[in-house]
Amino acid sequence: MRWAWLLMLLIMPLFSQAAIEANQFDDPVKEARYKKLVAELRCLVCQNQNLADSNAELAQDMRRKTYEMVQSGASSDDVVQYMVKRYGDFVLYRPPFRFGTLILWLGPFVILAGGVVMLLLFIRRRGKQTDNKISDNDLQRARALLGEEDTNS
Template sequence: MITSRLQVLLFSLTLLTGVGTASTITVQSFDTEIQQTRYNRLIYDLRCPVCQGQNIGESNAGLAKDLRDRVRSMILAGQSDDQIAAYMVSRYGEFVLYEPPVRPATYLLWVIPFLVALIGFGFTVIAIKKRGRRSLNNLQTASRADETKRADELLSSIKPNSPIDERDIT
């Protein structure tokens, strides 16, 4: 009896939570599908200034909603994607762009990951070569020790002043 009431209560809470979440979604209407496509691309390419790791399309922050509305109004006013991005950068800095532009000030941002990967690859190759040489040296040392031991056994098996027969050696 108690478990069925608890199940009904949990089911009701789940439904209420879903309705609250669904009501926050707003649909933007545009004159053309091209404008809608541009809008969708821009809101997912612009980072929310107050959220960690979210774009303005995914964020529920009030500022993100304002920025979505601003992007919509700028698109309807006929501004280009570059103009909209420039406006956002002038207002919030380059942080708002998920991909910073390539220019002399940002070359290091684009080059350092490749340099780190190249250096890591170089260290890996060097380590593999050293390990290969070390195991080869150990193998050669072990085979030399075996050969020396076998030669000592053969020499000790030879009696002094006796003729050497080839059958004794093998």
């Protein structure tokens, strides 16, 4: 059994697909713009990684398209507009504030406010609860079970 685990551990790295992209730029300004863009655009598959950090196939395609657009002379705004047009506002880490992205911007605050309201209602209801009064009959029966004498009689 140990040999099987050892063999599996030795073979596993062969199946991983770590691709190294080597893009050649003719201008250091274009290279800097490319690096900035792939750091600012979100991978739609990984959702919490930027294009530079993701190894997903979609991220590789998006990096390739970004590289082609930067090499052809497109501005950073052109690249971002193309990506937003194709993939939606979710591709941006900081989507613009408009009606379509309202839930992205205000959603956390709405959830927080709802939680505070629920907490206040819970505290308020708990304060209004009345204590259950024990009847004299139940009190006498408890005293009898405990072996105490009835002090009220």
